[in-house]
Amino acid sequence: MDLPVMPPVKPMLAKSVAKIPPHMHYEAKWDGFRAIVFRDGPEVELGSRTGKTLTRYFPELVESLAERLPQRCVMDGEIVIVREGRLDFDALTERIHPADSRVRTLAGTQPASFVAFDLLALDDESLTDVPLTDRRALLERALADVTAPVHLAPATTDREVAERWFEQYEGAGLDGVIAKPLDLRYRQDERAMFKIKHERTADVVVAGYRLHKSGPVVGSLLLGLYDDGGILQHVGVSAAFPMKRRAELVTELEPSRMPDVREHPWAAWADEAAHETARLPGAPSRWSGKKDLSWVPLQPDRVAEVAYDHMENGVRFRHTARFRRWRPDRTPESCTYAQLEEPVNYDLAEILGP
Incomplete structure (x- = not known):
């Protein structure tokens, strides 16, 4: 694997605030396993928030990402499992199992999905110093025709829409709303974003x-x-x-x-x-x-x-x-x-x- 951004990458983090701040980029806060996806042709690696690999625990997702992502890219997102229309975090934790046979059984019965919300590299270019609005535009183009189980995270710059998401999406198991400054560069392991959670x-x-x-x-x-x-x-x-x-x-x-x-x-x-x-x-x-x-x-x-x-x-x-x-x-x-x-x-x- 030879990408402009190489593993391990520690994802950018968010600090808690009480209210949704104005004039920002807004996304739902997903309740899954944060993951940085590295793809270089046939090679796919899933990096966790701590920098350790998640690749062996989600073989079905590795296969889907290899089929659906651009040939050379690094994406930030969330691994989730959906059950009966809701996110199921317990099903995710069951995947972290030492027995490969158990992991593969669960991959068949409870397959995982990947929700992408940031783009750190594309082809031979690192995008970590590119403003968020430009990274988002590139991400949308890269995933314009993507199909499940890979998804582009919905996003908006309308605060009223974000407030509606905050109220509605919890019923699907989501965790709140993330707000990101429009000109934000990708800052590894820094609390540069804002999270608004239900209390x-x-x-x-x-x-x-x-x-x-x-x-x-x-x-x-x-x-x-x-x-x-x-x-x-x-x-x-x-x-x-x-x-x-x-x-x-x-x-x-x-x-x-x-x-x-x-x-x-x-x-x-x-x-x-x-x-x-x-x-x-x-x-x-x-x-x-x-x-x-x-x-x-x-x-x-x-x-x-x-x-x-x-x-x-x-x-x-x-x-x-x-x-x-x-x-x-x-x-x-x-x-x-x-x-x-x-x-x-x-x-x-x-x-x-x-």
Whole structure:
């Protein structure tokens, strides 16, 4: 492979803002695996956000990209899997599997797609110092007749259209809106774009915590919600605290600390088979390797308000929740899935086409 932009490339990133800024280029924020695609004739390489290769995990996509992209190019985009008209992030994570036979089985039953939204090189020319508007025009020409499973990400410079996308597209599993300055050059590994994500709040049970890697302070709070059967299901974590606050939380939570996990609703957390019928804190597995996943059990008697963007398959927070405050006025039993706001469904085919 001999391209004007060579792997590894760390993709350009975005910083969070509260509102959609005016006078910019707008795209939907895709919820998949960020990927830089390198094609040089018959050679195709998929680079991840960290610079590691994703190529072996998506053989069907490598084949499709080789058939549909320009002969020599480097594109930035997102690998996604669509199921029943929505993005399915869980199906993507299943692909990162050590067994090639498993990867190829999933490639046949749950094929991936690629949504392109930037062009870093074409033929023998690097485009990283070219303004975004010009890169976008070249990308549109390069993918003018492209067919599924490769797609050109919809884009607009109309803020009202972007606001409508922000409201509608969440129903298809998308993550918000990305805003990019019109004259933006491609700046690797820099937060030069802006992301606007949905934020909601929920009252959750704090049922345990993991220690921080630096010592005996709180690393993350383990959060739960009660399902219709009265079972406390693990729905995610809250982890972003200043170091001083991490130490304070240990003291605050001490009255609720349990001597061991045997009487806890998540007592079976270390049994991988138990995860098939209940949502529990992550058990040691081939994915976690030697990572310490042990946690401190708490009596499920404390309620916290957290902010979240959206739910994954309606059962867990897709991203780390953000702690807002304790809610001593709420009972743990009142922390159910029923309080959660769900977006109106929106068929992904309306965005990408059939």
